[in-house]
Amino acid sequence: MQEQLHKLHKNRIFSLIVWLVVIFIAIISMPKTSTMIQYYGQPQLSNSSQAMKAAKLKNTWGRELNGTYNVNAVFNNSNGKLTANNKAQISKIVTKLQNKQKYYGIKKITTITNTPEAKNQLVSKDQSTQIVQLAVSRDQGTVRNISKQLYSQVQAAGLKSYVTSPEIINDDNNLRIAGFVQIAAIILFVLAIITMGIIFKSVAAPLISFLTLLISYLASLSISNNLTYRENFPYSEYLPLAILLSTILVGTFELFFLYRRFKQNVAEDAEGSATTSKTIRYVQYPIIAIGVTLTIIFAAFWFLPFSTIRSFSSLAFTFIVLTLAVLTISPIFMGMLEENFFWPTQKSGEPKERHFWNRLARFGMWQPIVAILVVLYVVGPFAYSYHNNLTYSVMNNLRNDNQAAQGAKVLAAHFSQGKASPITVYLKSDKRLDSANSLYQIDNLTTKLKSMPGISSVTSLTQPNGMPISQYYVSAQLTSVTQTLKGATDQLNSIQGTLKDNNSDLSVSDLTKINKSLTKLSTATTKLSTDSSTVQSQVSEIAGRASALQQSSSSSQSASYRRQARIVAAQLQTAATNVQALVNQANLNNTSATTNQTGLDSYQTQVKSVAKSLKASQKSLKNLVTQYNDIYNYLTKLRASDAAKIYFMTPEQIMSPTFQRSVINNTSQNGKMTALTVYMKNSPDSHKTLATTQKLQDEIKTQLQGTSLKKATVAVSGQPMVQSAIQSEFEHYLPLLVLMTASILLLALMLISRSILQPSFWLATFFVSSLAGMQIAHLTMRFMAGQSQFNWQVPVIAIVPLVAIAALQLIPLAIEYRYNEDSLLGWLTPAMTETGQTLRHTLFIGIISVIGLAFLRFNPLTEVMLIVIYTLIIFNIVLPITVTSLGKLTVTVPSKKPHLRRHG
Incomplete structure (x- = not known):
């Protein structure tokens, strides 16, 4: 029994059992990735951002509109203006939605019928497009389900109908990314199997590598999804793809290191378990160093509060799991299969030497300054010309046949570019x-x-x-007031002329007419007095909004005119009374003129009294007309001034x-x-x-x-505000991210190599190569796909494979530098030659690990693929030149200046 247990332990069977338990738990406990992307994929803005503050206010907004989506149903006639039949169809659809308002969770429908004052916002200027705005309850379901339900209901013959909103477009983008995760996983795992099969010409090696990578990927993805689902860790829609890319790229590289060393040990005919242990002891230091470095780098992402960047801190768990899997899963089968691990390949002899890096290294040693200038001349312009020309919209990520994106484009074409958002x-x-x-x-x-x-x-x-x-503006209200004043002034002028005529032509036969005129004059004057009160009130309110000075002036003038009007009214009333008396007396005197001389004397006295009253009234009316003209002129000027442009x-x-x-x-x-x-x-x-x-x-x-x-x-709030918040935070934290990543990697290289200058040169070379790779990738996308901007998440996604490649290539170089016993000059060329022996494998693994992203035909992932490939090629061409040339200069320059110390 003890022998059997010892044999099982010797073959690491217990490790296999542990991994089987781990993967079983990981699979059954892992939340669905597509669901995670749908609900947690969007960037999470800080609580202090305007969008988050607005979200809280929106909950109490409107008339029972809290907790709603705002959706636009867009109807477009591509042949021209909407016809009467088109409008009837739209009205029919609106009626159908109103009848099923509760069924679809619609809380409000805004149309040109129930909101005619918003017609310009609902109908395009060319009359070809009409919008029906819907407020749909979030309790109705996800925005994805709401979009599908409404889209099926708004279709009309002869019209192109769409249902669109920023939420629908973002959700469609997440849906597309979620669909790519499974496809990308299949493609990249198949390519990883093919890669290992081509390199080692074996059946078992690629299958064991596939098993190792699959277990690592599923365990890592489960950890990441559970951290978000259960502990509310930040999440990104691209995080599953980043985990997949990291697992395939780093895992394939590390398994290549492991299998290559194991194949060399097997060639020495050692016993299986001893060969496996010997292989593990040889490769564990670089593999652990790479794993620990990458774990620390991505764990540090947590300290940057931007949610998208912070979400990639989950990759720290990926590299922990991957390191453990590489060092424990594959050795189980290596010990069991021994030399059959590489069947049907026969034992290989000495590997064929590769001289490409040797030639580049010798060029750097021959003329180091010239070599550096050549590198700067070729690579420098691309690196220097790179700028973060990024787009923060997901519109370019969607297919051309996406209905929500088409609807947004129709709104942009017929209203304004910002109409949809x-x-x-x-x-x-x-x-x-x-x-x-x-x-x-x-x-x-x-x-x-x-x-x-x-x-x-x-x-x-x-x-x-x-x-x-x-x-609703003062200028329009002043127009009405001045028109009233103009009419009143004209009436006063007419009355004044009548009084003048009556005063000059006063006679017994005209007393009746005078009485009527005076009665009318009294009535008109009373009305004018009332109008004066109204004018005074309106002038006070209007002028009060123009200026305090104008208010005082207008108020005092109107009050004066009112008092004058009252005096005139009183005088006219007296005159009317006197006229009535005169009429009565005149009638009496006409019948008894010859017999009543006393009555005639009384009549003459009263005529004189009337004439006197008319003269006083005429004078008062003249003053009143003058004052009303002054008011009219003042208000006319006020209406024409900026002071009248007041709501x-x-x-x-x-x-x-x-x-x-x-x-x-x-x-x-x-x-x-x-x-x-x-x-x-x-x-x-x-x-x-x-x-x-x-x-x-x-x-x-x-x-x-x-x-x-x-x-x-x-x-x-709104999509522009969200994108602005994302842009502001991203532009703020991206330089910190690059600086932090480079600093940790540089510190790791310095600690491993026990050098300061050399790791700095290596990392600087990689940084310049990365900038050049990004610029060339940008030019490629612009030329081939017409894309002048990268998606804003491309740099973050690209950092994952780029940092991994830097660690995979520079950490082994730092280990070799540390344990070198020769002088620096004696080490440079042989080291570059030795490292260059695996150059073709390095390029092959790196390119194949990401080239599968091109099959997805998704622009952001294609951009990431191009960046990685270009950077990998440039770096592996430039590295041997800069290592040897700068290494030589660190020795030769100080030797010419004895007072300088050598820091190489």
Whole structure:
């Protein structure tokens, strides 16, 4: 029994059992990767970001609209304007959606029928495209399911119909990436098997390597998914692909080191278990050194708070698992199969020498300065010209037949580039926002934002159609007032002329007419007095918004005119009374003129009294006409000035049905919160987006300072804001990421090699090669695919294989440098020649490990593949030149200056 246990232990069977248990647990406990990408794949912004603040405000926004998706149903007639039949079909679809509103979880439908004031925002200028806006409850299901349900319902004959929103487009991108994970895994594992089969010409070696890599990948992926699902670790949609790429690339390299050494030991005819132990002892130092270095590098990603970068810290577990798997799983079968491990290959003789690196190394030794200049001349321009020309949109990642992407492109073509991805400005106050003063401030903010560069239009509570409503501005109200004043002045002039004629032509026969005229004059004067009160009130309100000085002046003048009008009215009333008396007396005197001389004397006295009253009235009317003309001229000038371009709503206008509809659509239930929708001229992936959104936030803050809304809570959301936040954080943390990664790798190389200068030269060579590789990859994509920008996540994804390659190639070189017993000059050429013996295998493994990404036909992964391949080729051509030339200079230069110490 003890012998059997010893034999099992000798053949590492217990290790196999442990790994079988591990992989069993990993498989049954691993959350589904596609689900993880769908729910956790998007970048997680900080709680202090505008998008996160806006998300909290949105929960209390609108009339029962909390917890909803905003979706656009887009209807387009590609042949021209929408016909009457097209519009009827759209109306039929809207009616169908309204009838099934509860079934589809639709809380609000906005159309040109129920919101005519927003027509310009719902119908394109060319009349070929119409939008129906839907607010759909999140309880209805995932955005993916909602999109499928609605898309099937909005189809209409003769129209191209789409259902689109930024959430749908992002989800479609995640769905596509999730689909690539399984395909990429199959392709890369097959290529890894082919690679090991070609190199070792064996059946067992590639199968054992496949088993080792598969166990490592599944265990690593399970750990990463469970950390996110159970412990809320950050996650990225590209993390599963990064784990796969790391496992295949690093694992294949390390297994190559292991199998090559084992094959050499087997050729010495040693006993199987002893050969395996000997092989493990030889390769464990470089493999562990590589694994520990990569683990520390990617674990350090956790200290950068940007979620996408931090999510790649899960790769630390990948390299731990991979290192353990390489050193424990393969040796089990190596010890069991011994020389049959490489069947059917026969024992090989001495490997054929390769002289490519030897020639490059000798060139560097021959003329080190010239060699360095040649490298800088060839590689330098590419490295120097590289710039982070990145796009933060996922539109380029989607297929051309994706309906959501097509819908967004239709909106961009027929409205504006930013129509599909608007910015929403939430504004929450502690007071209701439908008061005249608050509306004035909101309209000022709307007008100011609309005037900013890069902004196409702004809709708000006061401008629901994106255009000012003229009747709500002082200038329009002054037009009505001045027209009233003009009519009153004309009437006064007419009355004044009548009085003048009556005063000159006064006679007994005209007393009746005079009485009627005076009665009319009294009535008109009373009305004018009332009009004066109205004018005074309106002038006070209007002028009060223009300036305090104008208010004082207008108020005092109107009060004076009112008093004068009252005097005139009193005088006219007296005159009317006297005229009536005269009429009565005149009638009496006409019948008894010859008999009543006393009555005639009384009549003459009264005529004189009437004439006197008419003269006084005429004088007062003349003064009143002059003063009314002054008011008219003043208000006319005020209407033409900038002071009249002020938003002011009367209580009657606020309560009107049209404005109340805008209140319902643009405020919360309690009326204390509103939203402004900002449409940009450019698409969110424009390089101007970040600057535009920053200026937008600054302008909002500035505009509200010193107003009644200065203490209001403001938050800005929308896809442009999300992309701007991502861009801002990414551009801030990417240099730190590169610096941190390079520093840790350099420190590891220094500790292993016990040198400072040489590892610095090696790493600098790799850094320049990487920049050149990225620039050439960028030029390739621009020429072949018309892509002028990398996806913003490409540099982060590319860092994974690039750092792995640097560690895989430089750490063995550092180990060899450390244990070299020759002088530096004596070590350089032989070391480069020896390292170059595996150059073809290094390039072959590196290229095959990533070339499978090209079969996915997915631009970001194709870009990563090109970066890795170009960097790998450039680095392996430049490295022997820079190592020998710079190594030689570190010896020869100090020797010419004895006062300098050698640091090589």
